[in-house]
Amino acid sequence: xxxxxxxxxxxxxxxxxxxxxxxxxxxxxxxxxxxxxxxxxxxxxxxxxxxxxxxxxxxxxxxxxxxxxxxxxxxxxxxxxxxxxxxxxxxxxxxxxxxxxxxxxxxxxxxxxxxxxxxxxxxxxxxxxxxxxxxxxxxxxxxxxxxxxxxxxxxxxxxxxxxxxxxxxxxxxxxxxxxxxxxxxxxxxxxxxxxxxxxxxxxxxxxxxxxxxxxxxxxxxxxxxxxxxxxxxxxxxxxxxxxxxxxxxxxxxxxxxxxxxxxxxxxxxxxxxxxxxxxxxxxxxxxxxxxxxxxxxxxxxxxxxxxxxxxxxxxxxxxxxxxxxxxxxxxxxxxxxxxxxxxxxxxxxxxxxxxxxxxx
Numbered sequence: 001x002x003x004x005x006x007x008x009x010x011x012x013x014x015x016x017x018x019x020x021x022x023x024x025x026x027x028x029x030x031x032x033x034x035x036x037x038x039x040x041x042x043x044x045x046x047x048x049x050x051x052x053x054x055x056x057x058x059x060x061x062x063x064x065x066x067x068x069x070x071x072x073x074x075x076x077x078x079x080x081x082x083x084x085x086x087x088x089x090x091x092x093x094x095x096x097x098x099x100x101x102x103x104x105x106x107x108x109x110x111x112x113x114x115x116x117x118x119x120x121x122x123x124x125x126x127x128x129x130x131x132x133x134x135x136x137x138x139x140x141x142x143x144x145x146x147x148x149x150x151x152x153x154x155x156x157x158x159x160x161x162x163x164x165x166x167x168x169x170x171x172x173x174x175x176x177x178x179x180x181x182x183x184x185x186x187x188x189x190x191x192x193x194x195x196x197x198x199x200x201x202x203x204x205x206x207x208x209x210x211x212x213x214x215x216x217x218x219x220x221x222x223x224x225x226x227x228x229x230x231x232x233x234x235x236x237x238x239x240x241x242x243x244x245x246x247x248x249x250x251x252x253x254x255x256x257x258x259x260x261x262x263x264x265x266x267x268x269x270x271x272x273x274x275x276x277x278x279x280x281x282x283x284x285x286x287x288x289x290x291x292x293x294x295x296x297x298x299x300x301x302x303x304x305x306x307x308x309x310x311x312x313x314x315x316x317x318x319x320x321x322x323x324x325x326x327x328x329x330x331x332x333x334x335x336x337x338x339x340x341x342x343x344x345x346x347x348x349x350x351x352x353x354x355x356x357x358x359x360x
Contacts (some may be wrong), residue, residue: 019054020035046190048160049134051134051167061193062128066111066121070096071335072130072162073108075185077101078201079340080196082108087124089116094292098332122155123299129157130188132165160191164247164336169267174244176253178205181336201338208341209254212348215355216256225282225351227257228319231301231330232288236311241271255347256284273313284308284319287330301327326350 046058062084067073069090074097076082082104089112097105111120121129129152152159161167164180171180182202189198216224229248234240242248243264252259260279261271288300305325308314319325328346332339348356 048187048191049163050149050161051163051170056160058128058160058191062126064124064126064157065128065130065192065216066116066126066157068116068129068131068133070105071165071337072132073105074101074337075162075188076192077104079185079189079192079197080195081192081293087111087116088127088357093290095297096290099268115145118151122147122151126157126192129159130162131159132162132209134166134169140151158191160187162336167249168245170350171245174262174265175247175250178209178254178340179248179356181340182206184336185338192258202284205338205341209344212256212344212356213254214243216348216352219256219352219355221258223349224256224258226260226279227252227283227285227347228260228276228279228281229285229287229330230304230308230331231334232300232307233330236307238270238272239276241269241275242334243267243269247340248334251333251340251343252292252347254344257340257347257353273311277313277317280318282319283324283326284317285326285328285333285347287328287333289330297329298327 044058044060047055048058049055059311063260065076065081065084066085066086067076067088069088070092073082073085073088073092077097085108085281087109089110091110091113092102092105092110095102097233113122115133116124131146133146147155147157147159149159162184164184168175168180182205185198185202185205186195189195189201229242231240231242241261241264242252242259243266244259245265249259249262253262260276260281261269269348286301286304288297288304291297308317308320314320326347328343328359332343332346345356346358349358
């Protein structure tokens with residue numbers, strides 16, 4: 001958001017990467033039940049809901065899947081359904097996914113570098129479309145010319161959502177835990193026939209986050225450090241704050257910190273540097289997107305830090321003067337998924353080294 005387009009590159013890259021414009025978390029989106037998925041018998045059909053509670057039935061395991069962006073793609077890869085993905089929008093950047101996940105992602109056809117055009121999506125041959133964008137245009141959060149329900153049905157495509165991102169802006173309260181994320185993992189496992197693997201992934205997230213919560217639990221709320229996520233790639237003229245409906249708010253909260261923009265009832269919001277200066281955070285996360293190599297990403301972290309230390313408005317911040325930075329990629333923090341547990345561990349280990357050991 002230095003300029004409207006840059007903002008939506010910063011926020012849409014999260015939506016895109018399943019992270020932008022729509023965050024995630026435990027502020028429970030307006031849907032039926034925590035996961036929204038209901039099984040019939042031992043397998044299919046499976047019923048899921050969207051943000052408004054409308055029900056969709058998935059009659060059988062999909063053979064060809066298209067994902068709206070990299071966050072949905074990553075979850076499918078982790079669930080072992082990556083070989084059925086025939087296309088994606090907003091593909092992950094080079095180096096954004098680790099090891100074999102990255103290799104598998106590179107083999108997925110890219111239907112668009114941004115929002116998949118309607119005609120291309122409808123003609124993709126998919127029988128399932130996993131969508132991370134808002135189900136309605138709430139304050140500008142919906143993206144692109146999305147096919148109508150009738151058009152999806154005519155093309156033989158079942159349309160389902162990752163509600164942790166698609167429903168976040170309309171959540172009834174702040175995102176303070178990862179129940180919406182683990183709910184999506186279980187739902188996606190149900191609709192792709194990988195429920196056992198999904199249960200394992202969700203349980204792993206719960207276990208790791210639960211360990212951190214237990215470790216930092218004794219710290220009184222008023223003693224927990226304040227925290228600002230500096231999304232360097234969203235632009236520096238005006239910072240883009242993560243608000244309390246975004247999954248990053250849940251990550252920050254679970255790690256034992258207090259988001260300085262937790263009073264903002266949205267997912268993202270463009271703010272002024274004077275607001276950051278007024279908040280004077282105890283810690284600042286240097287959030288940059290993966291540059292394709294460890295060296296290039298470290299260089300981007302250094303650039304973000306140098307900008308804060310060289311800018312007249314920010315060089316006097318407590319965190320800047322005391323060298324209190326968390327060098328952690330924006331993808332793991334602002335994009336709903338398994339890596340949110342990594343982010344919780346990393347932040348907590350930095351803020352509370354005597355209580356939390358650094359994660360893997």
